[in-house]
Amino acid sequence: MRRPNIVWISTHDINPDLGCYAGVWPGAEYARTPNLDALARRGVRFDNAFAAAPICAPARSAIITGCFPTSIGTMHMRSKAVPPPDVRLLPEIMRAAGYYCTNNWFTDFQVDLPEIVFDDCSPEAHWRNRPTAETPFFAMFHGMATHESQLYLDDDAFAAATAHVAEADRHLPADAPLPPYYPDDEVFRTAWARYSDLITEMDHWVGGLVAELEEDGVLENTIVVFWSDHGKGMPRAKRWPNEAGLREPLIVSWPDRLPTGAGVTDLVHTMDLAPTMLALAGLEVPEAMQGVALFGGEGALRPQPNEFTFGGRDRQGEADDRSRTVRDPRFRYIRNYFPDKPAMIHTEYPDRLPTWAAFRRLASDECQQRARGELPSAMTAAQRAVVAQSKPSEELYDILADPHETVNLAAEPAHLDDLERLRAALDSWILEYGDLGAIPESDLEERWRPGGRxxxxxxxxxxxxxxxxxxxxxxxxxxxxxxxxxxxxxxxxxxxxxxxxxxxxxxxxxxxxxxxxxxxxxxxxxxxxxxxxxxxxxxxxxxxxx
Missing domain, CATH: 2.60.40.10 (Immunoglobulins)
Known part of the structure; x- marks a missing residue:
């Protein structure tokens, strides 16, 4: 069997804000993404794909291992976990099977990466450096164009960062499809327009990689996968275990082997990518992998691969917190273990960003209104909830009726059955896979590195x-x-x-x-x-x- 090549193209900090998701994800029609739209037409677009965590390193650890972060200890943002010995990294498995494995160049998998995992892990890594033209390759490319830090560059730097975006393709702030939990002001409209310009710039980069595959004559036998690590780099998305923190674009294309132009509504984890690649390559999936292959024999889609998807929020920078969430085809349930802590808990890095600072100013403005004996009016109830100093112990949202999660149904008698069903699903998941987030991080570190060694x-x-x-x-x-x-x-x-x-x-x-x-x-x-x-x-x- 001639094994397929595999190319992963990933980006940072976006939701399914691509043109091909118009009508699927709120506001996606605003996007200008011709290359990714074309990739979706040639392959499978997953409409309900979810990260395991709403922040970079834990989410990426799940993708590279095929395991839930809470199960293997990689749930705290930027730590050096020691997973169980049977946990393996996907590129190491592929390399052992004869693949030329490269990574260009970002890692952030929550572990110190052994240099032997990849043939090349550097800014120069590319499938074109493989030893022979017949050697199958697994090449990973991680673009930084859409990282939240790029939203707030000065004007000259932003123009340089989006040099491939034509004037006609620039996104107008006035047309930005802001969700109701964002203030309708210049800060947020500008950030949203810039976010979309960065996605268009990233789309240009994707088109270049696909063009290189075509130039090399290898596209027909190459599985091309596009994914993001977690939601957009703005408040109430990245770092939140809500829909906007976890919902991802995911496109998989393999000419003549996978369906074309398919929009799949089944629930999937981005964590499912590791076993999916092994299955498509005809390789055995290790028992330790907790994700499921999304395709069966002959590239057929596996119907209903997951009854639920799961995720969690743990320490992020110096902000220590813990929440767990489960999603079915209609509802999202969130359990907050520390409801006395704010969801927008102070974290040094994001608190310096203009969108975070704007929310803090509005909260301060409302305190000043109260000081004058006035009713607070600087924010709506949905916006006020973002900066509230506590959060509900339980949240339940009807995503089909309320895609922006503005109405918490957890206390509604009419939804008691849904609440209890999803509570039970979350409890069963924790019982089956464990939750190392319940153990103090210092205890885990001592277990992994006694005395710090x-x-x-x-x-x-x-x-x-x-x-x-x-x-x-x-x-x-x-x-x-x-x-x-x-x-x-x-x-x-x-x-x-x-x-x-x-x-x-x-x-x-x-x-x-x-x-x-x-x-x-x-x-x-x-x-x-x-x-x-x-x-x-x-x-x-x-x-x-x-």
């Missing part, structure tokens, strides 16, 4: 007979590798590189060990376990024939 990966056992090298792992969950390249000093990573877990390049090319290999020159072998310090290099000298 990473455990060491034991070096592999080495056997060399008749020029054939065999390795055996002695630490559960270990990856083994070998290289003919001599040891070299790794470059010191920057603080940001350390935070997102980028591997420190040492100029060596590591081969993933999958079975006995013939060697005819001196090599070095090494072992890695995610969350552990890697083993030392072990030199293997090949005897000279006499």
């Amino acid at each position: 990473r455990p060491a990966t034991e070096p592999p056992e080495v056997a060399l007979e008749a020029g054939v090298l065999s390795l055996r792992a002695t630490t559960p969950g270990t990856l083994l590798g070998w290289t003919p390249d001599e040891p070299a000093s790794a470059a010191e990573p920057s603080s940001f590189q350390s935070e997102i877990g980028l591997p420190a390049p040492d100029g060596r090319s590591w081969n993933l060990y999958t079975g006995p290999v013939a060697v005819g020159q001196p090599i070095w072998v090494k072992a890695w376990r995610i969350g552990f310090a890697p083993s030392d290099d072990i030199p293997v000298r090949v005897p000279v024939p006499v």
